[in-house]
Amino acid sequence: MENGTQRILVVDDEPEIAELVCTFLSGEGWAADPITNSEEALPVIETGKYDLLLTDLNMGKLSGLDLLSFVRQKSPLTSVIILTGYPSLDTAVEALRNGASEYLQKPVDFNLLREVVKRQLKAVALQQEVAKLNRQIRDERDNLRLAVAEAQLFRSFSSRISAMVTLPGVCEVLLQTIESVIALDATSATLPDLQMTMIREHRKISQEVIDHISHSSYDLAGMPMPEHDSVTYLGKPTESGIVKMVRRELRVPIYLRKKVIAAILLAREEDVPFTIKEQEFVRAIAVQVTDAFQRLSEVIEQQRSRMRRVFDSLFDGIVFLESEHAKPLLNPQAREYLELTSEEYSDTFVIGERIGVDIRETFRALKESPDENPTTSKELLTMTRGDRRLILEREVALVPMPETMSVGLLIVLHNVTYQHEIETYKRRWVANTSHELRTPTAVIKEFITLFREGALGALTQQQLEFIDVIFRNIKRLEQLIENLLTVSRMDRAVIDVKGDPVDIHLIVNDIVKGMRTVYAKKRMTLVYDENVTLPFVRGDREAIQQVISNLLDNAYKYSNEETTVIISASLYEDRFMRISVEDQGFGISAETLPKIFDRFYREPVSAAAAPGLGLGLSLVKELVDRMGGRIQTESSVGVGTTFRIILPLFATAGSNNSLPIVEGVING
Numbered sequence: 287m288e289n290g291t292q293r294i295l296v297v298d299d300e301p302e303i304a305e306l307v308c309t310f311l312s313g314e315g316w317a318a319d320p321i322t323n324s325e326e327a328l329p330v331i332e333t334g335k336y337d338l339l340l341t342d343l344n345m346g347k348l349s350g351l352d353l354l355s356f357v358r359q360k361s362p363l364t365s366v367i368i369l370t371g372y373p374s375l376d377t378a379v380e381a382l383r384n385g386a387s388e389y390l391q392k393p394v395d396f397n398l399l400r401e402v403v404k405r406q407l408k409a410v411a412l413q414q415e416v417a418k419l420n421r422q423i424r425d426e427r428d429n430l431r432l433a434v435a436e437a438q439l440f441r442s443f444s445s446r447i448s449a450m451v452t453l454p455g456v457c458e459v460l461l462q463t464i465e466s467v468i469a470l471d472a473t474s475a476t477l478p479d480l481q482m483t484m485i486r487e488h489r490k491i492s493q494e495v496i497d498h499i500s501h502s503s504y505d506l507a508g509m510p511m512p513e514h515d516s517v518t519y520l521g522k523p524t525e526s527g528i529v530k531m532v533r534r535e536l537r538v539p540i541y542l543r544k545k546v547i548a549a550i551l552l553a554r555e556e557d558v559p560f561t562i563k564e565q566e567f568v569r570a571i572a573v574q575v576t577d578a579f580q581r582l583s584e585v586i587e588q589q590r591s592r593m594r595r596v597f598d599s600l601f602d603g604i605v606f607l608e609s610e611h612a613k614p615l616l617n618p619q620a621r622e623y624l625e626l627t628s629e630e631y632s633d634t635f636v637i638g639e640r641i642g643v644d645i646r647e648t649f650r651a652l653k654e655s656p657d658e659n660p661t662t663s664k665e666l667l668t669m670t671r672g673d674r675r676l677i678l679e680r681e682v683a684l685v686p687m688p689e690t691m692s693v694g695l696l697i698v699l700h701n702v703t704y705q706h707e708i709e710t711y712k713r714r715w716v717a718n719t720s721h722e723l724r725t726p727t728a729v730i731k732e733f734i735t736l737f738r739e740g741a742l743g744a745l746t747q748q749q750l751e752f753i754d755v756i757f758r759n760i761k762r763l764e765q766l767i768e769n770l771l772t773v774s775r776m777d778r779a780v781i782d783v784k785g786d787p788v789d790i791h792l793i794v795n796d797i798v799k800g801m802r803t804v805y806a807k808k809r810m811t812l813v814y815d816e817n818v819t820l821p822f823v824r825g826d827r828e829a830i831q832q833v834i835s836n837l838l839d840n841a842y843k844y845s846n847e848e849t850t851v852i853i854s855a856s857l858y859e860d861r862f863m864r865i866s867v868e869d870q871g872f873g874i875s876a877e878t879l880p881k882i883f884d885r886f887y888r889e890p891v892s893a894a895a896a897p898g899l900g901l902g903l904s905l906v907k908e909l910v911d912r913m914g915g916r917i918q919t920e921s922s923v924g925v926g927t928t929f930r931i932i933l934p935l936f937a938t939a940g941s942n943n944s945l946p947i948v949e950g951v952i953n954g
Contacts, residue, residue: 603699
């Protein structure tokens with residue numbers, strides 16, 4: 287992307303600095319505009335035409351942090367860089383926590399500024415591209431839903447039409463109409479495609495006459511005589527013993543696209559010829575029926591052609607199976623994804639093998655336990671296409687077909703390769719960044735420790751207080767880095783969560799003793815029964831330590847001063863251990879309670895009061911899940927929150943300690 291295609295807004299209450307920065311950025315090929323009044327910047331930001339905002343921190347009524355908050359609300363894809371001549375650790379942390387991309391010190395190092403701006407504009411371009419692709423995917427899925435809804439509507443419409451104008455029904459009405467005008471002894475209608483003959487008697491006729499009518503009808507239709515049990519009699523069968531031959535008959539074919547779809551035969555036992563008027567009447571009726579079917583066929587064909595065009599142009603791959611042995615219906619995208627040859631297009635089981643669905647077993651299960659309501663299941667498929675990997679999200683849905691009293695199978699293949707590549711890139715970036723931060727953080731911590739211990743001489747009380755602030759923040763940074771590394775290892779499946787016997791009481795007791803010093807800073811009380819006796823649980827010692835530490839740290843951060851946190855452990859249903867952490871903190875709203883285990887999610891109300899990345903609870907859940915446990919949550923806003931971790935007890939081989947409960951969230 288050319289530099290000139292991206293726009294930068296520079297906000298600084300010192301006109302000289304604003305102009306200087308804009309002049310530099312313009313010289314680098316970017317379009318940069320200065321504003322010296324932070325309040326005037328608000329409507330400009332709201333236009334959303336700027337990709338990057340460079341703002342001073344301390345300005346008039348609205349500070350750089352105020353503009354940052356406004357950008358996050360009104361133009362979330364805009365990146366923000368904070369410039370300040372009075373840097374501090376607290377303001378840097380607050381700015382980055384609230385969404386700033388970079389935090390730079392004045393006077394500006396223009397070489398550094400150039401690199402930072404390049405990096406941020408590149409990130410913005412990537413985010414915009416991802417947002418564009420996500421919009422395209424949503425639009426295509428909306429189009430698919432509309433197409434499926436239209437198809438179901440059309441199917442329902444066609445079903446109602448078929449119920450009113452079926453070929454046997456039309457022939458029945460046709461025969462009744464003719465019989466009401468012309469005197470006849472018997473009439474019949476043969477339907478070749480349905481292998482069926484309908485015979486109507488007006489007085490008793492012999493079986494020989496009935497057989498003659500059947501043969502004559504099939505001769506007219508150009509079809510071989512079917513088995514006797516396929517002939518349908520309308521009215522009472524004729525008693526045997528009365529043998530009379532048909533003396534007069536009138537045969538009337540009904541065509542559709544030059545093919546006989548029905549053969550009408552009118553019979554008289556008496557030698558009474560059909561008059562010209564009778565023949566013209568029958569012919570006119572037949573022509574009307576033929577025209578009606580022709581028009582209906584054209585409408586159906588138009589609708590079918592339209593649906594085929596929509597079907598073929600869908601972004602996703604579509605496979606529809608009406609039955610186990612029916613010819614599959616695939617759009618071009620599905621054929622491309624599955625790399626089917628022309629011979630394989632109609633092979634149901636080859637298609638099922640390519641998409642990982644046992645077609646025969648699926649339809650067998652549907653026959654044994656039919657479900658009237660459509661159900662859907664999703665799964666990811668990975669396919670290799672030469673030197674590239676294709677990742678598809680396979681969605682299988684059951685489509686009820688009331689007209690045939692059966693259920694069809696609709697399989698949708700979404701191409702999510704790009705989204706997975708983006709996620710992989712993000713995970714690698716988090717892992718690499720965390721590793722890069724780990725070493726300098728450890729070095730800083732070591733030197734701070736030396737300062738505290740007087741390696742450079744005695745420190746004043748004020749210096750000790752400053753050192754303590756730095757040390758606490760370094761510890762917090764260490765925890766954030768460790769959480770990021772743990773998440774990264776989980777994503778790469780390199781964490782080995784053991785199933786060893788673990789003394790839960792020993793772990794909780796040690797953690798509580800260490801945390802009480804921290805809790806004392808807010809005059810909070812941490813309660814735990816140190817004399818309780820508990821059996822061992824099955825799990826990973828380090829993982830359990832991380833879970834308990836994160837929950838107690840979470841309770842500390844999201845509770846007011848002089849409140850109480852209670853941690854307890856007890857047997858649950860004889861085979862499990864339940865560890866509870868109950869606080870008297872801010873509480874979680876019912877709307878956001880289901881989201882608290884999502885990565886990087888933070889409760890909006892309490893996010894400002896407790897800094898962090900929003901990884902603690904997601905890490906807790908993933909570790910508990912990997913140990914075969916479950917987590918439950920209860921919360922009421924303004925009252926507090928309780929987390930319950932349920933882990934299986936350690937037992938000998940052969941014991942069944944599978945967990946009989948499901949994860950849940952409860953809002954009080």
